[in-house]
Amino acid sequence: MSSGAAGQRGVGAEVSGSHRGVPEHGSAHGGHGTETAPYERVFQGERLNRLQQLFTVYPTKQACLLPALWMVQEARGWISEPAIGEVAEVLGLTPAYVKGVVTFYTMYHTHPVGRHFIQVCTTTPCNICGADDVVKALLEQTGCGELGATSPDGRFTVMEVECLGACGFPTPILVGDDFIEDVTPEKVPGILQRYE
Amino acid sequence: MGYPHPLHPKENPVLSKHFGDVEARTFDGWVKRGGYEALRKVLRMTPDAVVEEIKTSGLRGRGGAGFPTGLKWSLMPKADGRPHYLVCNADESEPGTFKDREIMRWTPHQLIEGCAIAAYAIGAERCYIYIRGEFTEPLRIMQQAIDEAIAKGAIGTNVFGSGKRIEMIIHRGAGAYICGEETAMLNSIEGKRGNPRIKPPYPAQAGVFGMPTTINNVETLAAVPHIIMRGGEWYKGLSLSNPKSTGTKLISVCGHIQKPGNYGVTMGTPLKELLYDMCGGMRPGRTLKAVIPGGSSVPIMTAAEAEDCLLDYEGVVAKGSMLGSAGMIVMDDTTDMVYQIWRLARFYAHESCAQCTQCREGTAWSVRILERILAGKGKQEHFQLLLDLSDNMTGKTICVLSDSCAAPIVSGIQKFRHEFEAYIQGAREPAMAGV
Numbered sequence: 097m098s099s100g101a102a103g104q105r106g107v108g109a110e111v112s113g114s115h116r117g118v119p120e121h122g123s124a125h126g127g128h129g130t131e132t133a134p135y136e137r138v139f140q141g142e143r144l145n146r147l148q149q150l151f152t153v154y155p156t157k158q159a160c161l162l163p164a165l166w167m168v169q170e171a172r173g174w175i176s177e178p179a180i181g182e183v184a185e186v187l188g189l190t191p192a193y194v195k196g197v198v199t200f201y202t203m204y205h206t207h208p209v210g211r212h213f214i215q216v217c218t219t220t221p222c223n224i225c226g227a228d229d230v231v232k233a234l235l236e237q238t239g240c241g242e243l244g245a246t247s248p249d250g251r252f253t254v255m256e257v258e259c260l261g262a263c264g265f266p267t268p269i270l271v272g273d274d275f276i277e278d279v280t281p282e283k284v285p286g287i288l289q290r291y292e
Numbered sequence: 293m294g295y296p297h298p299l300h301p302k303e304n305p306v307l308s309k310h311f312g313d314v315e316a317r318t319f320d321g322w323v324k325r326g327g328y329e330a331l332r333k334v335l336r337m338t339p340d341a342v343v344e345e346i347k348t349s350g351l352r353g354r355g356g357a358g359f360p361t362g363l364k365w366s367l368m369p370k371a372d373g374r375p376h377y378l379v380c381n382a383d384e385s386e387p388g389t390f391k392d393r394e395i396m397r398w399t400p401h402q403l404i405e406g407c408a409i410a411a412y413a414i415g416a417e418r419c420y421i422y423i424r425g426e427f428t429e430p431l432r433i434m435q436q437a438i439d440e441a442i443a444k445g446a447i448g449t450n451v452f453g454s455g456k457r458i459e460m461i462i463h464r465g466a467g468a469y470i471c472g473e474e475t476a477m478l479n480s481i482e483g484k485r486g487n488p489r490i491k492p493p494y495p496a497q498a499g500v501f502g503m504p505t506t507i508n509n510v511e512t513l514a515a516v517p518h519i520i521m522r523g524g525e526w527y528k529g530l531s532l533s534n535p536k537s538t539g540t541k542l543i544s545v546c547g548h549i550q551k552p553g554n555y556g557v558t559m560g561t562p563l564k565e566l567l568y569d570m571c572g573g574m575r576p577g578r579t580l581k582a583v584i585p586g587g588s589s590v591p592i593m594t595a596a597e598a599e600d601c602l603l604d605y606e607g608v609v610a611k612g613s614m615l616g617s618a619g620m621i622v623m624d625d626t627t628d629m630v631y632q633i634w635r636l637a638r639f640y641a642h643e644s645c646a647q648c649t650q651c652r653e654g655t656a657w658s659v660r661i662l663e664r665i666l667a668g669k670g671k672q673e674h675f676q677l678l679l680d681l682s683d684n685m686t687g688k689t690i691c692v693l694s695d696s697c698a699a700p701i702v703s704g705i706q707k708f709r710h711e712f713e714a715y716i717q718g719a720r721e722p723a724m725a726g727v
Binding site (some may be wrong): 154155158159160161162163165166187196197201202203204215218219221223224225257258259261263264265266270273274275 | 375392464554584588623635642
């Protein structure tokens with residue numbers, strides 16, 4: 097539960113060594129960087145058109161970085177090193193710069209996560225209304241066991257998140273893009289059932 | 293209405309009247325409720341006249357700082373040939389605050405109309421609405437509403453046939469509290485890490501993409517159409533205490549309270565009326581211990597201070613805190629203040645952008661010291677150490693994130709010292725394992 101410098105932005109400590117070598121399509125084969133599948137570009141066809149439309153609503157290509165990263169995550173579930181390289185190339189930036197931005201924002205995943213990414217608010221207003229019990233129920237019932245870990249069946253990853261901005265409806269959680277209010281430990285099994 | 297509860301007679305729901313009303317989300321539904329009349333009216337006024345009307349109203353920024361909105365608009369350079377930008381701050385991330393979310397999910401056109409009027413007043417053809425990444429529902433509803441408003445000609449390349457161009461673009465955040473700080477938000481729009489900028493230059497001189505920019509909070513902009521329709525004098529008259537605080541304020545009430553929700557109240561309403569009448573008071577058998585009145589970044593008030601407080605900018609300052617964003621966290625006698633202050637410090641440590649030393653180190657070390665106290669390993673020296681750290685975190689950094697971390701720590705030690713002492717002297721069981 098401890099915070100401190102290692103948990104802060106800018107240190108990039110979340111990208112642990114074991115994740116760095118996981119190829120985008122290779123992880124299902126149990127390979128740790130040994131069976132690297134060829135990288136398939138994110139920005140082609142319809143997504144490339146969408147990116148080019150973005151160029152018209154911002155005066156610089158650099159400003160398209162956050163939306164472009166969202167498109168990568170939407171397509172692939174996370175943002176890999178080769179994807180960082182591709183984004184850098186299409187926006188005329190360096191991979192190091194793009195990586196610096198990716199690691200600043202907590203919602204961009206720098207390694208693969210479960211099919212359903214669950215974020216539970218545990219900041220003060222939710223904390224005093226029992227958010228820790230919701231976290232406990234989620235960790236137990238998803239099989240994740242601990243925060244940040246993915247369940248053995250690959251279905252879920254559970255993370256704590258700082259203030260979701262729905263403090264009057266404790267405890268709010270996000271399952272993927274679904275924002276769910278008033279979650280209690282009792283409601284957890286019913287909620288999880290909805291996600292395969 | 294005190295959404296999600298029925299309207300209480302003591303409320304003044306200028307902005308929240310249509311919360312919970314699905315039809316109000318649509319363009320036609322909004323027009324039926326008087327929507328877009330203010331924008332049509334503004335198109336017949338000069339931009340200067342619009343700014344004057346807002347100045348008359350006394351409207352102040354609802355995001356936390358309380359800067360006079362009309363004055364902010366008037367600081368924009370006039371027809372200098374450069375593009376001007378409006379940025380709507382919808383990054384609502386301040387613990388305890390959840391009012392902007394309700395404005396966007398129930399009355400998106402209220403915000404769009406406010407943005408369009410503000411853009412007209414400051415000479416901006418483009419408005420970026422920065423919505424935090426976690427707000428999936430407001431993001432979807434706002435995008436639908438913008439698309440609909442464009443289709444109906446209310447915004448876009450020819451606003452209601454006037455020849456005016458006002459474009460609105462939603463920029464989705466990606467998880468960073470600090471991007472609610474206005475200059476960090478500008479960096480984030482530019483595709484950078486959300487590090488706050490040193491001021492000056494102020495955004496009105498060099499804002500997003502180096503161009504003159506005005507940044508306003510969602511609630512501030514949502515109030516604008518009402519002021520235009522009913523007049524600055526009307527808004528100015530909505531004040532029960534100090535004439536410097538005018539209009540109505542949405543107060544988000546959460547924590548240990550019977551009816552948490554968003555309550556629209558006239559400035560100067562007694563906090564006690566809000567808590568005990570509108571919100572139904574404490575849970576059965578419980579008493580009030582503390583209130584954090586303005587989002588987590590302001591000093592904690594004791595029950596006595598809170599019950600004697602008037603809800604406006606000056607009234608809350610008089611009781612040693614700040615109105616801030618008016619995200620009110622209510623804590624009853626079951627609350628472990630040391631633990632909750634630690635939890636707040638942990639929030640700020642996590643959200644520090646880490647560019648200023650005082651903040652990067654100060655927030656992280658505050659967390660560790662509080663953890664030692666909670667683990668039963670605290671010492672008397674820790675009081676002074678925490679206060680020294682807090683002193684170094686106050687007024688010495690680029691933005692006020694570390695000041696915000698210091699506020700609950702310093703006020704917590706001042707007002708609830710006995711709870712810290714209980715841990716240090718072993719009178720209370722440790723709340724966490726040793727560190």
